[in-house]
Amino acid sequence: MAIRVAVGGASGYAGGELLRLLLAHPQVEIGALTAGGSAGSSLGEHHPNLVALSDRKLEETSTEVLAGHDVVFLALPHGHSTELAAELGDTVVIDCGADHRLEDPDDWQRWYGGRHPGSWPYGVPELPGARTKLRGAARIAVPGCFPTVVSLALAPAFAAHAVGPEAVVVAATGSSGAGRALKSHLLSAEVMGSASAYGVGGAHRHTPEMVQNLSAVAGERVKVSFTPVLAPMPRGILATCSAPLRDDVDAHRVRESYLAAYADEPFVHVLDEGQWPQTSATIGANTVQLQVTVDVDAGRVVAVGAEDNLTKGTAGGAVQCMNLALDLPEETGLPLSGVAP
C-alpha cells in the first residue's frame, strides 16, 4: 500500500530535492505540497526539473492541509515545526529545519533564541546509537547539511579516542546550501569565479550540532572551530576536518577505525588509499565519501568528507530516516550513484 507523503515548504531547494527523491521512491505517493508566499502557484514554476509534478498547485502551509498523510516532511524556516507537529498526531513528521536538533536548552537559547522546543531523534543513522532511536520514530530532526558530513568524517577518530577534543573544520559548500532567499551576495555574478568565507569565528549555527555530535561520540566536550566557505558550485560540501593525534595512536589504527565504523554502511564510503573525495561524485546521491590520513609533522588526523548538501545533507538523509521510521529497508528509493561529471 502506498505511503502518502506531504511536503511543507515545497518551493525551496530542500523541498524540491525531497520531491525529486520521493518521485523515485517505489512506495511513496505524493500528497499535499505547501508553501508560504508561493502558495497558489504551480510547482513547475519553482522546480522545472520535476516534470512529473509541474502542474501540481502549492497550498498554504497549515495543519489542515498536511493532516491525513502517513509522513509529513517539513522544509520550513525554523520556528514552525513544533506547532505544526503538535496537531499531526500519528503522522510521522520529519523536520528539515533546526528546531529539534539541539538537545541542550542553553544551546538553543544561545543560537536561536527563545524557549527550547525540545529535541527529536537526530537523523544521522550512521552515528553511534542513532539508528535505534530512528527506527519507528514518529518525529525526526534532520541535521544541518554541514553537521552530517563533518560528524561522519570525524566520529570514528573520536570514537577510537585517537584524537584530542579540538577539531578544526573548514568546509566548502555550494550555494544551494544558502537556500533560495534573495540576497545580493548570492547573485550569480557575485558567486561565480569566487570563493569567500562567512560565519567565521564560530558564528555559524551548525557549530553547536557538530559539538553535540562529536562530544557524544568522544565522551568528552569537543571544541570545534568551524569555518564555512562559499564555493562557486550549485551543490556539494567538501569538509576538511582535523584534530590532534594522540601520542599513542598511529595512522594504521586511525584508518582501521574508519573502515570498521562504516564497513556495513551503504551510504558512507571510505575510499581506497590514495583517492580523495570530490563533491561531484556525490551529486544527487545519498552518499558520503570519506578519506582519512595522518599528518605526522603537524601531529593531526586529517579527514575529508564529501556529500551533496541537498541529498545526503538534507533531503536524502530525510528519506533515509523515513525508511527507518516506517521500518522499510533503509536504502529504499535512494540513489547511490552521483551524477558526474
Place this chain on the structure above:
Amino acid sequence: MAIRVAVGGASGYAGGELLRLLLAHPQVEIGALTAGGSAGSSLGEHHPNLVALSDRKLEETSTEVLAGHDVVFLALPHGHSTELAAELGDTVVIDCGADHRLEDPDDWQRWYGGRHPGSWPYGVPELPGARTKLRGAARIAVPGCFPTVVSLALAPAFAAHAVGPEAVVVAATGSSGAGRALKSHLLSAEVMGSASAYGVGGAHRHTPEMVQNLSAVAGERVKVSFTPVLAPMPRGILATCSAPLRDDVDAHRVRESYLAAYADEPFVHVLDEGQWPQTSATIGANTVQLQVTVDVDAGRVVAVGAEDNLTKGTAGGAVQCMNLALDLPEETGLPLSGVAP
C-alpha cells in the same frame, strides 16, 4: 529474468553515464566492462560516482569479452563498432559512436572518410517513423548529442511545413560533450568563466545528422547552419534553433504543431507559454525541454531545446532504445527529474 548487459568503452563519460543509468534499471544485470588504454584498472578510478561498481575491473575491448550478453553498448571512438558487431550475432548492439548514423555513403565519405559502414536504425524514437524501426531492432545507432535536441526542437515546424528549409542553430554545450581526451583547450582554467565557438562554418560532424533528420521530416533538402559553443558547465546543451516562417503560417499553428507532436512523448516536454528551457532542469534526466515562438519582425520561428548531452543526448537515449529493442516499456529505468539546482 535479468538482461545481461556489457559496456564497451566504460572509462569515458558516455560509458560512465550508461552505467549510472543501467545500475538504476530494474531488469539489467551489468556484465563485462571494457576499455582501451585503461584496461586492467578499476572502474572506481575513472568514475568515483559509481560506488556500487568501484571495484569492477576493466577488460580489453574484444568480441570475446563482449560476447554472451543480451545487450552490448559501445561507447568507443568511431571506426570500431562494425567489426565488433559483426561477431556479436544475436546480441543487441547499441552503438553510441558515429559509425552507423549517416544513411548517405557520400556523407560518410565526406565527414568521416573511408567506406560507408552502412546505417542502423537511428535512435531518436520521437522522430516521425523512428519508433517502429527501433522496436525489436538488433542494431541501433545512437545519434550525436547535438542532433538529438536540435532535431526534436525543429522537427514539428518542418513536419507542419511551417518553415522554409534553412535552419540556423547555435547550441551551447557543457564540456563533457568533448569527451575525456586530454586537450589543452579543455583544461578547467581555460573553460571556466569563458564561452567560445568551435567547428564554426559548418565544420562540426553532427551537422550532416541534422540535415539528414530534418530533410526527412520536411520532405525536402534542409540547409542547416550549425555553430556549437563551449559553455562553462560540465553537462547540458541549450540549442537555439530558427527557420524562416512561411507566409501563410501563424504563431498559433506553429505552437499547436509542437503540442501535437509531443503530446504522448514521456521524454519531450513542451513548456508552458512564458517558460523557457534551462539545461539544469534536465541534468541527469532523459528529458528534452522545448519552447517555441515566432519572431514576427524577423519572420522566423525560434525554438529552444535543452537536454543533458550525456543522458538524453547519449546514454539515456541509448537505454531508451534498448527498452524498445527488447520490447520493454520505453520509460523503464530512466529518470524524468533533472538534478537541479
Place this chain on the structure above:
Amino acid sequence: MAIRVAVGGASGYAGGELLRLLLAHPQVEIGALTAGGSAGSSLGEHHPNLVALSDRKLEETSTEVLAGHDVVFLALPHGHSTELAAELGDTVVIDCGADHRLEDPDDWQRWYGGRHPGSWPYGVPELPGARTKLRGAARIAVPGCFPTVVSLALAPAFAAHAVGPEAVVVAATGSSGAGRALKSHLLSAEVMGSASAYGVGGAHRHTPEMVQNLSAVAGERVKVSFTPVLAPMPRGILATCSAPLRDDVDAHRVRESYLAAYADEPFVHVLDEGQWPQTSATIGANTVQLQVTVDVDAGRVVAVGAEDNLTKGTAGGAVQCMNLALDLPEETGLPLSGVAP
C-alpha cells in the same frame, strides 16, 4: 590638469567597472559618486575590489551633486538621464542607459514607451561614420552590451554588401549583464551549471539597436533575429552571428572586408585564421575579438565576436568615448590585455 569625473549609479556593476577603469586613467580625478537606494553607504560595501575607493561615500543622485565636473557618467536605469543632463550644461554627459540610443521615435515608443528623449551620438567609434560624431561631443549614448559586439561582428559584411539583410544572432552572456537587481533566476544556484534562453522571439530591447546600426551600414532595412542566452559565467559575451551570403561573393572577399574594416582599430582584433574568439581573452579589457568564415553548404557568412559586456560592452566603451569627447588619444587608460585564464 586633471579631468574631474563623476559617476551616477556607482553601486551597480556598470558603475563599478567605470570606476575600475577611471582609477587607471592617467588624467582622471574621481569626483562625486552617487547612488539611489545605497546613498549614504561606502563604496567598499558594493565593490570590495576597488580598494583605493573603499571609504568613499555614495551621495544621492542629483544635478547638484553631479554638477561641477568635467565629465559625468550615468549608469542609471533608463528614464533619468534626460532630465539630469538638461541641467549639466557644458559638462560632458556619457549615458550608459538606453535613453538616447534609438534614433526613431517609433522605436522608442514601442520598446520603452513614452515620449522619445531624442538621440545622442552613438558610442561605438568603430562603426562607419561614428568616430567623427563622437569627437568633441558633449552628450554620448553608450550602446547596449549586445549591440556593441554584434554590430562590430556583422558591420563589415553588410558594408561590403556581402550578405542579404537577414541576420540571425545568438549571444551567450555572463550574468553581470543582467545587473545587480535581486531576481530569483539570477541566484547563483540557478545560474551555475546551466544555460538558458530569455527574451526569445525578438523580445530583447537591444534588438532595435542592432537593427538601427546594421541597417545604417547596409543602406537597407536589416531584419535581426536575436536570442540572448544566459551562460554560467560572471562576464563576457560570445555572439554567433550569421547572414545569407550573396551569390556573387566568396569567402576571401568576406574576410578581406573584415581585415580592412578593422586594420587600424586598436580595440577590434580579427583573429588569425583558425583561431576563434573566447570571452576569457577579453575579460577586463576594452577589446572585441572577431573571426569570420563562410559556411558554403548553408550559404551563410558566420561571424563570431567576443567582448567583456562590462568593459568594451559598457564602461570601457564609455571611457573610450570620453577620450574622444575630450580629444584625448582614444586608447588612454584602457586595458588591451584580458585577464585570462
Place this chain on the structure above:
Amino acid sequence: MAIRVAVGGASGYAGGELLRLLLAHPQVEIGALTAGGSAGSSLGEHHPNLVALSDRKLEETSTEVLAGHDVVFLALPHGHSTELAAELGDTVVIDCGADHRLEDPDDWQRWYGGRHPGSWPYGVPELPGARTKLRGAARIAVPGCFPTVVSLALAPAFAAHAVGPEAVVVAATGSSGAGRALKSHLLSAEVMGSASAYGVGGAHRHTPEMVQNLSAVAGERVKVSFTPVLAPMPRGILATCSAPLRDDVDAHRVRESYLAAYADEPFVHVLDEGQWPQTSATIGANTVQLQVTVDVDAGRVVAVGAEDNLTKGTAGGAVQCMNLALDLPEETGLPLSGVAP
C-alpha cells in the same frame, strides 16, 4: 630609459600573467620570450588575451637568449634556474620556481630531492625583515602561491605572540594554480561543479615554505597542517588559517596587531570589521585581502586571506620584487583593483 625584460617559460599561466603585468608597466620593454616544447610558436596561440604580443615568437629557453636583459623572469619547472642564473651575471633574475625558496638543505632534500641549490631573498616584501633583503637584490625567489597569502594571513598573530605554534590551514584554490600541464583531473568537466582535496596530510610542497616563514616570525618552530582544496574557479586562493589563542590575549589585541602590521602596506588590505575576503575582489590585482577574528569557544584565532594566485601569488609578487630590486617605487605598474564581479 626602458628596463629590458625577458621571460623564460612564457607559454604557461605564470608566464602569461607576467607579460600581462609587464605590458602595463610604464618602464618595461619586453624582450625575449622563451618556452620549452612550445618554442617556435606564436605567443598568441598560448595567450590570446595578450593581443599586443600575439605575433611574438617563442624562442628556446637558453642563457644565450635570456642574456642581455636587465631583468629575467623565470617561470619554469623547478630544477632549471640555478644553471641559467649562473651565466646571467649582473642581470636581475627573479625565479618563480621553487629552487631557491627553502633555506634549510634538509628541507630541500626532503621535498624536492638532490643537492640544495641555495636560497635567494624570499619575495614577500610585507613579511618582517624581507623588504630590506629584496631592495637591490640581484637574485630573488618568488614564493609559492599558497605561502604568500597564508604567511601574510598568520604572520601578525605569530609576531605578536598571540597564538601557539600550531597552525591549521585549509586553502581553496582556482585551477590555474595547477598550471597548464595536461592532467585528467584538471579537465573542465572534472573540475566544474566540484570541490576536492589533494595533497592532504602535509604532502603539499608549499608546506615547508609556510613553516619556514611562520617559524621565522614566531621565533620558534611552528607546525602547519595544510590542506589545499581545488575549487571550481580559474583563479584565486581563499585561505582559512587558524591557530590556538594564547591565554593572555584578547580579540582586540589580535586585531590591532594586524592593523599595525599592514597599515603602510599598499598591497595588503585588512578589511573593515564584518567584511570577509572574497577572491573575486582580488582577481588580476596585486592585492591580498585579510580579515581576522577570535573564536572564543574554540579558543582559536581565525584569519582568512584572499589573493589571486597568479597575480599577488606569483607574477604580481614577482613584478613587485623587480621594482624593489631596481629601486623603483614598489607599486609601479601593479593593479590595485580586482576585476569583479
